[in-house]
Amino acid sequence: MNPWKYRIMTFWKYKDLMIQLVSRDIKLKYRRSFLGYLWSVLNPLFVMIIMTIVFSKMFSRNIENFPVYLFTGKMLFDFMSTSTRQAMSSVVSNASLLKKTYLPKYIFTFSKVTSCMVDFVLSFGALFIVMIATGAKVYWTFWLFPSVVVQIYIFCCGLGFLLAELNVFFRDIQYIYQAITTAWMYLTPIFYPIESLPSDLQLLIKGLNPLYYYVAQFRDLVYYGRIPGPRVLWGGWLIALVMFAIGLWAFKRKQDEFILFI
Template sequence: MNIWQERIHVFMQYTNLLKQLVKRDLKLKYRRSVLGYVWSILNPLLVMLIMTLVFSSIFERDAIQNFPVYLITGRTMFEFMTTSTNASMRAIIGNAALLKKCYVPKYIFVLAKVVSSMVDFIFSLGALVIVMVFTRANVTPYILCSPLVMMQLFLFCCGLGFFLASLNVFFRDVQYIYKAITTAWMYLTPIFYPINRLEKSLRIFVKTCNPMYYYVAQFRDMVYTGQFPGPRIFWGGWIIGIVMFVIGIWVFKKSQDKFILYI
């Protein structure tokens, strides 16, 4: 019990650092750009526009109803996962100079990256709202449940971020291979195509083994289709998120004392 009190005490002491780090990320992201935070909304809108133009000519238009909303719901979720894990993967080696000179709980840096990506993600939901208004998408009360999916995804990204951050300290190859992995991962997630387009064995694989499927599908159910997600993906999403979180924290905690020798 005592050790947990101690841990909570340390965390409380450094919440200000967490806040300052998140503030820094957000401030520096758009410093010296004319439009500033508007880019967080504008960027997904532009990408959505281009992808809609490209893919509506590849797939028959009526295959997916209201393709822009279908696309942007999937893409914002996936984009949050890639940006947060990419940033947190570099959180430890990027702050090497500081970590070598001053004692700070290291996990704060990883957590700060995921939190600042989350804030950016919430801004980008503005783009989703704009697209929904523009396409006269039908809005149901189920949209109010979407924070539940975001919590699951947040846990998942924290876990994956912690795992990648520790691995990256020992093998810098991780950051290069990860780029390829996320590309493959993106194509294996039904972001711009409907899941039943995949052949049966691949479809079953994606539906069971791709964590992002659970989050994208839930989010789409709530926002796009207007229904509460089925119990398999809902509880599956929670379980995957929590398991990843525990694995990430465990790996990080096991290896963090050795970081100093490799950064």
């Protein structure tokens, strides 16, 4: 049987388990919380307000409707950062379950990224509030955002697989990754327009920062009201699929050894 067909059939066989894992993660996150799922809207809204106050003096003069500009970049970065950090610990944190019964190990990584994606989708409510409060125009291109969501979800799954595999054998990766994501945030045009950077740094970010492609696409659709250019659009899909293939390959290559190290 074709290995990819076998993997898809196995994934489908355990789909109910994945649904339960995603549901568990979401319920645990908001357990004993008075406002519950509203925090998926309120939390990014509060963070956006604080960051707007902090960064508006530096960048708002060159950026029209800075709150929406900031939010369209920050919400994508937060999803990437949170989902990949949770995916990184997905295998190790389920060690007791994996030692008791056979389960496809990648299910745990998938579930972590997927539960974060649910939060990400709910945060669009906060984006709507910001757009209404600032009088931003809602372009028809806004409704094409699922294309970007799918791309960044695939990318985060791939990166999550790679990090989860590395974390089993090298636990220091979690501290290294924390430093990497901090630098990654400032090297992504979230608070500033990329045109404000020197040309050589612009080329470096466009060439080596995969998140640039998703932020650029999302801003084109939501903030500028236009269809993303082919370089950014197809570059985003290519990066997502390549990252997914690399991450899954690395994960599957070492997964039989996980039990010895968790």
